[in-house]
Amino acid sequence: MSSARAENAASDANDSYLAGVKAEIRADADAARMRAPLPRKEAPPARSAERLSHDGTIDRARLDYSIAELTGDHYTAFVDAAFRALLKRPPDEPGLDAQIRLLAAGAPKAEVLGNLRYSPEGRAIGTRVRGLLPRYALAKLTRVPVVGFGLNWLIAFAGLPLMLRHQRAADTRNAAQFLDAQAHAGRIADDVRGTNARVDGVRGELGEASARLAQLTASFDERVGTLDARVGETESRLGDVPSLRHYVHAVNHWLVSLQAAIDGIEGASDANRAHADALIAAVHDASEVAAARAARQSAWIAALRDRIGARARVVELGSGDGSFAAALAGLGADVAGFESNGVLARRARERGLNVAAGDPMAALARCEDRSLDAVAVSGPPAGDGLATLLAEAARALKPGGWLLIAAGEPKRLADLANGRVAMLDRPIASALLGAAGFAVDTAFGGPDAVLARRA
Amino acid sequence: MKAALLLPVFASRDAIGADVLGMLDCLTARGIETRIFCDGRDDVATPTHPVSELLRFAGGPDDLIVYHYSIGWPEAIEILRKARGFRVVRYHNITPPAFFEGISPLHVDTCSRGRAEIPVVASLGCELYLADSSFNGGELVADGAPRDSVQVLPPFHRVEELLDREADLALLDELGDGTFNFLMVGRVAPNKGHLDLVDAFATYVDRFGDDARLVLIGKTDVHLRAYEMAIHERIAQHRLGHRARWLLVASEAELKAAYLASHVLMLLSRHEGFCVPLVEAMAFKLPIVARACAAVPETIGDAGIVWPDADPLLFAASANRVLHDRELQWRLQERGAARYRAEFAPARLQERFVALLGLAR
Incomplete structure (x- = not known):
């Protein structure tokens, strides 16, 4: 649209x-x-053409002429006019050529007129030319051998007085025309002088115009110079662009290198972490350690069996390979475990348990208030971490819910790797739990663990 | 389905021949067996067939007949009456006989008989009347053709072939001598307004400039010798003999050279049913100055300077402006080229031709 x-x-x-x-x-x-029309390169038009063809047509209606009318023109103009008057058409090329040849051979105009008028075409049109017939006949007679020659002599003798009179008249006319020509030449000379004066004037104006043009040219050159200078400045500024581009490329290269270095560091860190997890898992799998763990967990399960009901919601922090979570599930509890060691967490999941790899403390922080029936912690963090754990457990446990804190396994290398406290000090732990709103179940005397109830 | 293209005389180099060939290509390309039927032929390589065989070939109810109507031809009317299929009358217009009065009795008679057939053809009840222009369509409607069956389709042409052809270098050199060339393309016939054109050209020379040449391209007709002589006479009266360049039988290479070397197309025709040279000028980006008569204004559209007046000074002044105003030149050239692409390009004509046949069915 x-x-x-x-x-x-x-x-x-x-x-x-x-x-x-x-x-x-x-x-x-x-x-x-x-x-007025502009001057033409062409010669001025012939008189006959002007007279006969103003409107571009032939006067077909006119069928009566005098000889004088038709013989006023000369040469081609005369023949052209004769064709138009007597044949009512412009001359064709052969016809024109034939009549011109006659004239050039000294034939009188009357003979040309007669040739046209008394041709079959001319007879069909029938134009009347007064006095033409006797003259045409006479012209034809003069062409008869011997007789024609004598006739021509007679005509010439008879016409001598007339010719002399014509000669004198022509002399007078020539003299008059000479005077007219002189006068005309004088006028032309005046015109030339006037034209020269105008030319001089125009030349002066041209000089002024040239001067103005020179000024304009200078001004133009100056502006072009200014423009060139600006273009130069712009070009020099544009010249900085390649170096700027170089800088950008360099910075980009540096950033790419930095990213690669960071990736390398993170890769190394991940590798280290994976290595540590593998070490802990190895300790975890050691037969003596596993046997001790199983013994401890049996005691804990025995203690919890009477304390939590079926379908109790239990969160285990530090699930290891999921053995305790599996035991809790065996009690009918709905267990969610969290293990920071990726190797152990994967193993637990492979056993079909709900154990996620990640920070156990962060997982506890995401639990709803008073939503859990029990929280089991294996290897609690030290210092502020322990205080945070107790506060979060108090928040997430239902009133009367159970908190089991195990000191963790005596795995020195793993503890060193994780920075964890390996052993629980029971008096201190009891004091801490009490301060955090828990009541320690003194009936529970499991090894390296304390069981407390949310108030 | 079969298709028959019917015309009295088939000549590939005239406007009607080009239209017939365009339709032939268009229909054949769509898998329709198509033949040309004519009484006479001239300089064509394409096979043609006798008119007497037309009804046997394409007289059935599923067939198509396109009659190219540009002259009186009772035989064609009889064929259209007998045909049972889809009948198309392609009307190219017939010059009014008054233009030939006093010049050619033969033309007066031919054109009179041709125009006398318009009411007969219009009342045949053909399924489609296909006019070259709205002007031609209006004549059909005025003589009784049902308005709903009259459609307009500009004629197919050979402009693309002309654009692809090599120009005649000798003529190109001759015309490219720095003189302004005024071009007129059209047969030497009284309706083409050559006398007015010569007057306008002489007026330009006398009033606006001196270095100009009149290039006249068009076939002559022995029966129109008087008109041709009148043009020569008018040129002589204006003393323009050495400025007039006649190319009575121009080859396509010469025609292309003339379009390339000319500065303005001057068309002072008094009657045109369409005028293909206008389309050629648009395709060649040649500015147009023309008289607004018959189908000329609708063919040019806004791609030229058109005057309804007959004043030679107006045409001379228009040419002078076109020759010296670069912006006007550019606008006319661009509008002409755009109009050619939008209205007269072969693909556009084919698309419309097929659509019209489909719609009509």
Whole structure:
């Protein structure tokens, strides 16, 4: 739609533009009508052409002429006029050629007129030329051998007085024309002088115009110079662009290198972490350690069996390979375990247990308030970490819910790797739990663990 | 389905021949067996067939007949009456006989008989009347053709072939001598307004400039010798003999050279049913100055300067403006080229021709 509108708008603009141009053209035409024609390269038109062809037609209706009318012109103009008057058409090339040859051979014009008038075509048209017939006949007679020669002599003798009179008249006419020509030449000389004066004036104006043009040229050159200078400045500024581009490329290269270094560091860290997890898992799997763990967990399960009901919601932090979670599930509890060691967490999941790899403390922080029936912690963090654990457990446990904290296994290397406290100090733990809102179940005397109830 | 293209005389180099060949290509390309039927032929390589065989070939109810109507031809009317299929009358217009009065009795008679057939053809009840222009369509409707069955389709042409052809270098050199060339393309016939054109050209020379040449391209007709002589005479009266360049039988290479070397197309025709040279000028980006008569204004659209007046000064002033106003030149060239692409490009004509046949069915 928008393109159609644009096209219509362009068309309207074009129409109005053309309308404006046409108005100007009409004004140009009117102005041209008022001025004299420009000089032509061509020779001026022949007189006969002007007379006969003003309207480009032949006067077909006129069928009566005098000889004088038709013999006023000379040479081709005469033949052309004769054709138009007597045959009512312009001369064709062979016809024109034949009559011109006759004239060139000294034939009188009457003979040419007669040839046309009394030709079959001329007879069919029937144009009347007064006095033509006797003259034509006489002209033809002069062509008869011997008789024609004598006749020509007679005519010449008879015409001598007339010829002399014509000669004197011609002399007078020539003298008059000479005077006219002199006068005309004088006028032409005046015109030439006037024209020269105008030319001088125009030359002066041209000089002024040249001077103005020179000024304009100088001004133009100056502006071009200014423009060149600005272009130069712009080009020099543009010249900085390649170096800037170089800098950008360098920074980009540096950033890519930095990213690679960070990736390398993170890769090394991940490798280290994986290595540590593998070490802990190895300790975890050691037969003596596993046997001790199983013994401890049996005691814990025995203690919890009577304390938590079926379908109790239990969160275990530090699930290891999921052995305790599996035992809790065996009690009918809904257990979610969290293990920071990726190797052990994977093993637990492979056993079909709900154990996720990640930070156990962060997992506890995401539990709803008073939503859990029990929290089991294996290897609690030290210092502030322990305080945080107790606070979060108190928040997440239902009132009366159970908190089991195991000191963890005596795995020195793993503890060193994780920075954990390996052993629980029972008096201190009891004091801490009490301060955190828990009541220690003194009946529970499991090894390396304490069981407390949320108030 | 079979298709028959019917016309009295088939000549590949005239406008009607080009239209017939365009239709032949269009229909054949769509898998329709198509033949040309005519009484006479001239300089064509394409096979043609006798008119007497037309109804046997394409007289059935599923067939198509396209009659190219540009002259009186009772035989064609009889064929259209007998045909049982889809009948199309392609109307190219017939010059009014008044233009030939006093010049050619033969043309007066031929054109009179041709125009006398318009009401007969219009009342045949053909399924489609296909006019070259709205002007031609209007004539059919005025003579009784049902308005709903009259459609307009510009004629197929050979402009693309002309654009692809090599120009005649000798003529190109001759015309490219720095003189302004005024071009007129069209047969030497009284309706083409050559006398007015010579007057306008002489007016330009006398009032606006001296270095100009009139290039006249068009076939002559022995029966129109008087008109041709009148043009020569008018040129002589204006003392323009050495400025007029006649190319009576121009080859396509010469025609292309003339379009390339000319500065303005001057068309002062008094009657045109369409005028293919206008389309050629648009394709060659040649500015147009023309008289607004018959189908000329609708063919040019906004791609030229058109005057309804007969004032030679107006045409001379228009040419002068076109020759010296670069912006006007550019606008006319661009509008002409755009109009050619939008209205007269062969693909556009084929698309419309097929659509019209489909719609009509």
